[in-house]
Amino acid sequence: MEPLHSLLLRQLKRHVGQPSAIPSEWQALVHAVDKAYRQFDEDRTMMERSLDLSSQELLHANSEMRVIFERLINSSVDGILAFDRDCRFTVWNPGMERITGIGKDEANGKNASDIFLSLQDTDEAQFLREALRGKTVVAKNRSYVARGTGHQGFFEGYYSPLFNEAGMIIGGLAVIRDVTEQKQWEERLKHSVNYDPLSDLPNRNLFTDRLTQALARAPWSKRRVGILFLDLNRFKVINDTLGHEVGDLLLKNVAARLVTCIRNGDTVAHFGGDKFAILLEDLAQADDIPKVLQKILAFFSESFLIEGHELFTTPSIGVSVYPNDGKDVESLLKNSNTALLRAKEQSSQYQFYLPTMNVKASQRLALESSLRHALERQEFLLHYQPKVAIKSGQFVGMEALVRWRHPEKGIVPPAEFIPLAEETALIIPIGEWVLRTACAQTKTWQAEGMVPILIAVNLSARQLQNQNLVEIVQRALIDTGLAPRYLELELTESVLMQNLEANSVSLDKLHAMGVEIAIDDFGTGYSSLAYLKRFPINSLKIDRSFVRDLTLDSDDQAIVKAIITLARSLKRKVVAEGVETEEQLEILRSLDCDEMQGYLFSKPLPAEDAGKLLKENMERQKRTPL
Ligand code: C2E
Ligand code: MG
Ligand code: MG
Numbered sequence: 001m002e003p004l005h006s007l008l009l010r011q012l013k014r015h016v017g018q019p020s021a022i023p024s025e026w027q028a029l030v031h032a033v034d035k036a037y038r039q040f041d042e043d044r045t046m047m048e049r050s051l052d053l054s055s056q057e058l059l060h061a062n063s064e065m066r067v068i069f070e071r072l073i074n075s076s077v078d079g080i081l082a083f084d085r086d087c088r089f090t091v092w093n094p095g096m097e098r099i100t101g102i103g104k105d106e107a108n109g110k111n112a113s114d115i116f117l118s119l120q121d122t123d124e125a126q127f128l129r130e131a132l133r134g135k136t137v138v139a140k141n142r143s144y145v146a147r148g149t150g151h152q153g154f155f156e157g158y159y160s161p162l163f164n165e166a167g168m169i170i171g172g173l174a175v176i177r178d179v180t181e182q183k184q185w186e187e188r189l190k191h192s193v194n195y196d197p198l199s200d201l202p203n204r205n206l207f208t209d210r211l212t213q214a215l216a217r218a219p220w221s222k223r224r225v226g227i228l229f230l231d232l233n234r235f236k237v238i239n240d241t242l243g244h245e246v247g248d249l250l251l252k253n254v255a256a257r258l259v260t261c262i263r264n265g266d267t268v269a270h271f272g273g274d275k276f277a278i279l280l281e282d283l284a285q286a287d288d289i290p291k292v293l294q295k296i297l298a299f300f301s302e303s304f305l306i307e308g309h310e311l312f313t314t315p316s317i318g319v320s321v322y323p324n325d326g327k328d329v330e331s332l333l334k335n336s337n338t339a340l341l342r343a344k345e346q347s348s349q350y351q352f353y354l355p356t357m358n359v360k361a362s363q364r365l366a367l368e369s370s371l372r373h374a375l376e377r378q379e380f381l382l383h384y385q386p387k388v389a390i391k392s393g394q395f396v397g398m399e400a401l402v403r404w405r406h407p408e409k410g411i412v413p414p415a416e417f418i419p420l421a422e423e424t425a426l427i428i429p430i431g432e433w434v435l436r437t438a439c440a441q442t443k444t445w446q447a448e449g450m451v452p453i454l455i456a457v458n459l460s461a462r463q464l465q466n467q468n469l470v471e472i473v474q475r476a477l478i479d480t481g482l483a484p485r486y487l488e489l490e491l492t493e494s495v496l497m498q499n500l501e502a503n504s505v506s507l508d509k510l511h512a513m514g515v516e517i518a519i520d521d522f523g524t525g526y527s528s529l530a531y532l533k534r535f536p537i538n539s540l541k542i543d544r545s546f547v548r549d550l551t552l553d554s555d556d557q558a559i560v561k562a563i564i565t566l567a568r569s570l571k572r573k574v575v576a577e578g579v580e581t582e583e584q585l586e587i588l589r590s591l592d593c594d595e596m597q598g599y600l601f602s603k604p605l606p607a608e609d610a611g612k613l614l615k616e617n618m619e620r621q622k623r624t625p626l
Contacts, residue, residue: 073091073093074093074094076093076095077095077178078095078175078176078177078178079093079095079096079098079099079100079155079174079175079176079177079178080093080095080096080173080174080175080176081093081096081107081173081174081176082162082171082172082173082174083112083128083171083172083173083174084170084171085132085169085170085171086111087111087112087113087125087128087129087132088109088110088111088112089107089108089109089110089112089115090108090109090171091173092104092107092108095176095178096176098146098178099144099146099153099155099176099178100115100144100146100147101146101147101148101149101151102115102147112124112125112128113125123139123142124139124142124157127139127157127159127174128159128172128174130159131159131160131161131172131173131174132161132169132171132172133161133169134161134169135159135161136158136159136160136161137157137158137159137160138156138157138158138159139156139157139158139159140156141154141156142154142155142156142157143155152180153178153179153180153183154178154179154180154183155176155177155178155179155180156176156177156179157174157175157176157177158174158175158176158177159172159173159174160172160173160174161173193205194206194209196269196270196271196272198248198251198252198270199251199252199255199270200255201255201259201268201269201270201276202267202268202269202270203269203270203271203272204269204271204272204277206267206269207267207269207271207277207279208329208333210267210279211225211227211279211329211332211333212329214279214281214282214322215322215327215328215329215332217281218322218323221282223281223282223283223284224283224284224285224321224322224323225279225280225281225282225283225321225322225332226278226279226280226283226288226289226292226319226320226321226322227277227278227279227280227319227320227321227322227332227333227336228277228278228280228289228292228293228296228317228318228319228336228350229275229276229277229317229318229319229320229333229336229337229339229340230258230275230276230277230278230296230315230316230317230318230340231273231274231275231276231315231316231340231344232250232254232274232313232314232315232316233313233314233315233316233344234313234314235247235250235273235274235313236274237498237499238250238311238313240499241499241501242309242311245307246306246307246309246311249306249307250304250306250311250313251270251274253304253306254274254276254304254313255268255270255276257299257300258276258278258296258299260299261278261292261295261296261299262278262280262292265281265282266278266279266280266281267279267281276315277333277336278292278296280292283321289319289321289352293317293319293349293350296315296317297314297315297349297350300313300314300315314349315349316340316343316344316348316349316350316351317340317343317349317350317351318335318336318337318338318339318340318341318342318343318350318351318353319336319339319350319351319352319353320332320333320335320336320339320352320353321352321353325353335353335357335358336353338353338357338358338361339351339352339353339354339357341361342357342360345419364420367416367417367420368420368424370406370407371404371417371420371421371424371426372424372426374404374406374430375426375429375430375433377407379404379405379406379407380402380403380404380405380430380433380434381402381403381405381606381607382400382401382402382403382434382437382438382441382607383400383401383402383403383604383605383606383607383610384398384399384400384401384441384604384605384606384607384610385398385399385401385597385602385603385604385605386398386597386601386602386610386613386617387399387454387456387575387595387596387597388595388596388597388601389594389595390585390588390589390593390594390595390596391589391594394617394621395451395453395613395614395617395618396453396454396595397453397454397455397456397488397595398442398453398454398455398456398610398614399455399456399457399458399490399597399604400434400437400438400441400455400456400457400458401414401458401604402414402418402430402434402458404417418460421460422460422461422462425462427460427462427463428462428463428466431459431460431463432472432476434457434458435457435472435473435476436476436479436480438455438457439455439476439477439480439482439487440480440482441455441607442455442480442482442486442487443480443481443482445611445614446482446486448611450611450614450615450618451614451617451618451621452486453486453614454486454487454488454516455482455486455487455488456488456489456490456518457487457488457489457490458489458490458491458520459489459490459491459495460495461494461495461498464491464495464496464503464506465498465499465502465503469506469510470506470509470510470513473487473489473510473513473515474513477513483514484513484514484515485514485515485516487515487516488515488516488517488518488538488539489510489515489516489517489518490518490519490520490541491517491518491519491520492519492520492521492524492525493519493520493521493522493523493524493525493527494524494525496519496525496527496531496535497525497527497528497531500528500531503535504531504534504535507535507536507537508536510536511536516538516539517535517536517537517538518537518538518539518540518541518575519532519537519539519540519541520541520577521541521543521544521577522540522541522542522543522563523542523543523545523546523559523563524543524545532566532570533570537570537572538572538573539567539572539573539574539575539594539595540563540566540567540572540573540574540575541574541575541576541577541597542560542563542564542574542575542576542577542593543577543578544577544578544598545578546559546560546563547560547576547577547578547579547584547588547598548578548580550583550584550587550588551581551583551584551587557587560576560587560588560591560593561591564591564592564593568592573594573595574593574594574595575593575594575595575596575597576588576593576595576596576597576598577597577598578597578598578599579596579597579598579599579600579601580598580599580600581600582600584598584600585600
């Protein structure tokens with residue numbers, strides 16, 4: 001589209017004939033308008049929109065032209081002003097009135113200095129004088145306060161001289177564009193680039209900037225810089241059970257508390273989700289960091305009251321310090337993250353970075369990639385560990401325990417790969433394989449004529465939370481032909497107590513199918529007694545740690561006794577894990593424990609050996625029937 005000013009000039013020339021026939025003052029004005037508007041990069045002003053340029057009649061006569069110009073000037077949302085050689089205003093449009101709060105009548109004929117001085121803006125008067133000297137001035141980023149309304153904003157000013165026919169300067173013209181909204185929008189944009197929308201704390205972007213600056217200063221000041229990388233334990237559980245609104249409010253509250261833990265000049269940033277980072281600048285020594293850590297942890301020891309819920313959450317924190325743990329942004333952030341992962345792994349509240357951690361981290365990565373292929377490469381196998389009834393000495397069950405035959409490392413115990421499988425969700429297919437293999441093996445033993453035993457399979461948190469769990473179990477039973485009453489699922493207390501409501505639904509369905517449920521490692525987690533009673537649990541397995549010191553530690557004996565009493569009163573079966581000695585067995589027998597499992601009777605065995613043991617046991621039973 002043709003720009004307004006050139007269109008205007010063309011129309012004017014066509015109607016008046018020769019360019020020289022256009023009255024000089026109009027020519028000058030058109031030139032000035034033309035020039036001023038050239039400054040604006042796009043032809044998108046209100047003027048064009050409000051003016052119907054297709055109506056040719058408007059341009060028939062000089063008087064009509066005046067009407068056009070007046071309309072043009074009056075309908076402009078931009079401020080337009082003209083001034084004579086003495087800097088007195090001759091044109092002051094409504095746009096100017098709106099921006100400055102000064103009416104046309106007041107401005108007309110007044111000297112620019114008077115007006116602008118009253119607006120405390122002496123630069124503008126200066127710009128007009130420069131225009132009178134033939135210069136075109138573009139002034140950006142000017143602030144204003146409208147008189148009367150007190151409205152504050154920003155404008156851009158375009159000041160240019162007005163020439164007469166002879167090329168002499170007869171005054172000047174200015175276009176004042178209010179850019180307040182644009183500026184606010186830019187500010188908002190700038191803010192959103194640097195701040196987290198939920199907590200309004202600096203985001204990763206701004207944090208990285210500040211860290212870069214701190215690192216640039218640090219070598220001169222010989223100070224240290226600390227980075228604390230933090231996330232919240234169990235945040236996902238809170239979010240999932242109480243909803244995202246409560247989760248968001250908790251994050252906001254955490255953000256507010258973290259800010260109170262640091263000094264002025266330090267930065268708390270929100271990296272999104274439940275991840276926060278703190279930049280501690282200007283540390284005299286690394287010893288200053290534990291003080292901040294203690295302060296943060298103390299803040300978290302108090303509950304958060306959110307929409308009527310009293311919530312407790314604790315952070316895990318990873319720490320890296322310049323210059324020891326890295327000299328650039330990337331390595332410091334990476335190392336604080338590595339330290340955070342380690343803190344989580346070890347369930348410690350915080351962890352300082354150690355160079356050995358990276359070695360561990362890369363080993364873990366390698367392990368993860370080989371774990372991904374382990375199933376298809378058929379590297380898993382099951383060992384079976386018998387469970388024995390203490391009174392009769394009879395075989396009552398087997399626990400299936402997974403092993404990974406790693407091509408280079410040899411047999412990897414589950415403690416080394418189950419947590420990783422859990423984290424990467426590989427536990428779902430691996431767990432399904434374990435379940436099917438264990439059920440199939442048990443069915444085979446039955447087909448071989450062995451006395452049927454209960455097969456126990458361990459389930460991890462993610463497996464229990466899997467919505468398809470019931471279906472997966474059902475399919476495994478149907479496909480292998482094992483009757484549900486021969487399957488027992490072992491869950492630890494902590495797994496069971498996460499997400500109680502959802503777990504309760506799955507467990508009820510499994511129970512209804514006839515599958516048994518056992519609580520594994522009992523005594524190490526926090527069980528809600530109410531739930532113990534409500535859940536369809538068949539047995540409690542006393543954790544190995546209590547059995548280990550049974551003969552030495554009277555506290556452990558008291559705990560084991562209490563668990564057995566509890567199981568009795570809830571009418572649940574009770575099994576002792578990790579029984580290694582006759583002395584332990586004797587005490588368990590005296591405490592009336594139902595079953596035992598442990599090296600005393602048998603270590604976990606490969607399927608073939610477990611089968612033999614089953615057979616021997618069966619033959620012994622035949623010889624000495626009860
Ligand atoms: P868990 O279910 O409590 O299994 C008992 C662990 O104690 C087994 O270790 C077993 O070998 C060991 N153990 C048994 N008797 C004794 C004893 O007398 N003394 C000592 N010191 N240890 C004994 P394992 O096989 O290394 O399994 C460790 C954990 O890995 C299991 O603890 C279970 O939580 C998990 N796990 C094993 N297999 C699977 C599986 O297929 N799926 C899932 N989700 N977890 C599994
Ligand atoms: Mg177990
Ligand atoms: Mg156990």
